[in-house]
Amino acid sequence: MAVKINGIIEGTQPEELLKVLRSLAADWGDALDTSKLKAVHLSGAMTNVVYKITWPKNASENDERVVLLRIYGEGTDTFFDREEEIQTFESISAIGHGPRLLGRFPEGRVEEFIHAKTLSASDVRHPEISKLIAAKMRKFHGLNMPGSKTAVLWPRIRKWLIKAKSVCSQEHAKEFKLDIIENEINVLEAELSKHRQDIGFCHNDLQYGNIMFDDKTRTITLIDYEYASYNPVAYDIANHFCEWAANYHTDTPHVLDYNKYPDLEERKRFVQSYLSSTGNQPRDTEVNQLLDNVEKYTLANHLFWGLWGIISGYATHIEFDYMEYAKQRFSEYWLKKPQILKG
CATH class of the missing domain: 3.90.1200.10 (Aminoglycoside phosphotransferase (APH), C-terminal lobe)
Known part of the structure; x- marks a missing residue:
C-alpha cells in the first residue's frame, strides 16, 4: 500500500529525511513537491525497515524518480558497526557490485533502487x-x-x-x-x-x-x-x-x-x-x-x-x-x- 511520506514513516525525523530527498531532487533537476512524495513499505526485512520512495520527475505525473529508503532497526549496533557497514557499502558500490549510496541521515539512508x-x-x-x-x-x-x-x-x-x-x-x-x-x-x-x-x-x-x-x-x-x-x-x-x-x-x-x-x-x-x-x-x-x-x-x-x-x-x-x-x-x-x- 502506498502512503504519503510526511509524518508517516516511524523512526525518522521528517525534516532530516526530506533534506536528503530535496538535495537529490535538486541534483537531478526535479521541482520536488513534498506533498507528492509516496512511500511503499517493502516486506521481508528483519533488521531494518525498507521503503520504495517515489516522486514525479521534473514535475511530470507520467514519469517518476524511484529510490530506496532504509530505516535502521533498533539495537543493530549490537550486531555490527554502522560506520564500518557504510564504508563496506560505499566500497562495494564503487566497484560496481551493488546499489549506490545516495544520501544519509541519522536514522537511515537513501540508496539507488535496483530495478530487478x-x-x-x-x-x-x-x-x-x-x-x-x-x-x-x-x-x-x-x-x-x-x-x-x-x-x-x-x-x-x-x-x-x-x-x-x-x-x-x-x-x-x-x-x-x-x-x-x-x-x-x-x-x-x-x-x-x-x-x-x-x-x-x-x-x-x-x-x-x-x-x-x-x-x-x-x-x-x-x-x-x-x-x-x-x-x-x-x-x-x-x-x-x-x-x-x-x-x-x-x-x-x-x-x-x-x-x-x-x-x-x-x-x-x-x-x-x-x-x-x-x-x-x-x-x-x-x-x-x-x-x-x-x-x-x-x-x-x-x-x-x-x-x-x-x-x-x-x-x-x-x-x-x-x-x-x-x-x-x-x-x-x-x-x-x-x-x-x-x-
Missing part, C-alpha cells in the same frame, strides 16, 4: 539461478576490501553470547542452554580449524531477499552488507544453504522448514558451480572437502543466528517472533551436531 526482481524462497532452488548465485558468491568472496582480512566469525559469536546472557531472562538462558554454548563454540572452532580454510569477503546473510535477479541480463546482484566481513567461504555457503529453509513472506515468517534444506545433489551442484566459475574444473577431492566443510559450518550458523534471535527478541519491535526463530536454530544445532561431527 528480488528472489523468492522458491527461486533459490531453481538450478540455473542457483548456479548464478554460486558464481556471484565466488566473485564476492574475491573482493579486496579495505581493513582487516581476519575472519570475524568466532569473536563475533562469542561477543553475541555475552550480550545474549546479559539481556535475557533466567528462563530464556536456561531454555537456550546459554551456560554451555561457550563450550560448544570452542568445540566447533577446534573441529573446523583442523583443515585449512579459504578466507574471503563474505556476505554472511545471503537469504533470498538479499539477492536481486535481472531476468533480461541473467545477472545476480547481492544487496544488504550489514553483516559482511572476512570469514571462511564455507561458512557463507553454509549460511545460504540454511536460508533455503526460510520463507519470510508468509503469515508465519519465523517458521523454518528444514525439509527444504538442499539435498546432496543440490549442494554438490552449487559447490561445483562455485569452484568452476573461475574457469578451472575442480577435482572431486576439492568438491568433497568443501561440501564437508560447509556442512560443519551449518552448526556455526545455527549458533550465530540463534544468538541473534535472542538478542533481537529483546531489542527489536519489528513484527517477527525472534524467540521462536532462535528456538528453531538451536534445536537444529542439537539435532544435527551428532550426525555432522560423528567420528
